[in-house]
Amino acid sequence: MDASLTESDLLDDPIALFERWFADAVAAELPQLNAMTLATGGTDGRVSARVVLLKGVDARGFEFFTNYESRKAGELAANPQAALAFLWIQLERQVRVVGDVERLDAAESDAYFATRPRGSQIGAWASQQSQPLADRADLEAHWAELEERYAGVAVPRPPHWGGFRVIPREIEFWQGRTNRLHDRFAYTRAADGSWQRARLQP
Numbered sequence: 001m002d003a004s005l006t007e008s009d010l011l012d013d014p015i016a017l018f019e020r021w022f023a024d025a026v027a028a029e030l031p032q033l034n035a036m037t038l039a040t041g042g043t044d045g046r047v048s049a050r051v052v053l054l055k056g057v058d059a060r061g062f063e064f065f066t067n068y069e070s071r072k073a074g075e076l077a078a079n080p081q082a083a084l085a086f087l088w089i090q091l092e093r094q095v096r097v098v099g100d101v102e103r104l105d106a107a108e109s110d111a112y113f114a115t116r117p118r119g120s121q122i123g124a125w126a127s128q129q130s131q132p133l134a135d136r137a138d139l140e141a142h143w144a145e146l147e148e149r150y151a152g153v154a155v156p157r158p159p160h161w162g163g164f165r166v167i168p169r170e171i172e173f174w175q176g177r178t179n180r181l182h183d184r185f186a187y188t189r190a191a192d193g194s195w196q197r198a199r200l201q202p
Helices: 014-027 071-078 106-113 118-126 136-149
Strands: 035-041 047-053 056-058 061-067 081-088 093-103 161-175 183-189 195-200
Touching (some): 014 161, 035 061, 047 071, 061 071
Antiparallel strands (some): 081 093, 161 183
């Protein structure tokens, strides 16, 4: 089937359109549908990318969580801008997001951390993310020590762990078509906060 994306399919708010597409991915029972490529860059102009998980989206932007001492967090501290890319290949759809980045406040990070599996909560304490590790056994032993330390009590959120929000200024929707004549629409946020959109060449 050659799906399409036309003006009549669009919404004035690209976040609402993203939520519609995300719901379509949920309905299609796609695996890891909240996986997104996160691209960041330091002040030296070098860029890096990795896959992280979308953990929230609303009118303010797209949220994910990580270790604040990781490479990505360091790059975001130096250059608080990022790009996201979602690919739902079974639906021949892609969404690209570009925007500024801010840290979530402590209360928001605490609330999400409390929903994580206990093992993952302990893992957030055990891992010095992106640092060299001589032996995996050392990491597992440290995790076991922490499991014993927090036995019978709630695991608090580490101060070096929390969330970020990508505040979009550009959102592009891509729908694959036959003969490489894909449909592309790009939304750009204006100075007054409204969104303007345009069809792009494939």
